[in-house]
Amino acid sequence: MARPEEEEREAALVRKVAAGEREAFDRLVLPLVPRLLGIARRMLGSTSQAEDAVQNALAAVWRTRQRLEPDRPVLPYLTTVTLNKCRDQLRRRKAARLFGLGQDAADERDEAPDPEMRVGDTMALSQVQSEIDRLPTRLKEALVLIAIEGMSHRQAAALTGTTPKTIEMRLYRARKRLRHAIDFFEG
Known part of the structure; x- marks a missing residue:
């Protein structure tokens, strides 16, 4: 559980983000990116697709930054948005396989x-x-x-x-x- 001073620091950043401060957004989300990438990597089985999913998630959060609530932790919200972007990619992957477009899921895996x-x-x-x-x-x-x-x-x-x-x-x-x-x- 976060300490009160960490919660207040995060709440202050969220208020700045909602006001459109890009630097505050970076300070808010950058420490959380490795964890989001790990979740996306495990969901998608591909580092490059995970990076795309997290990038899309962060872009979506920035576009809808007014939805962020200063009194609520940011990580659960970012995780939910990231999972949604992973679901979108999985649906697109499934549709591509269904119609014979794109690569097989096994071929999409990272080589290294x-x-x-x-x-x-x-x-x-x-x-x-x-x-x-x-x-x-x-x-x-x-x-x-x-x-x-x-x-x-x-x-x-x-x-x-x-x-x-x-x-x-x-x-x-x-x-x-x-x-x-x-x-x-x-x-």
């Missing part, structure tokens, strides 16, 4: 793995990531927010507009599908 992907068994990690990519968007969101980002069920529910019970069920289903796919791969 992130440093965290180099740890451990590369083949197994690649299979897990591939299976995560195949999860339906709602299940993937729950998995990324809870298991990877370490959010609580309540936080994830607030970001996705659902209930903690719904998040719990989605997480259960995502893990079950992954377990089944990995058991099939190993067996």
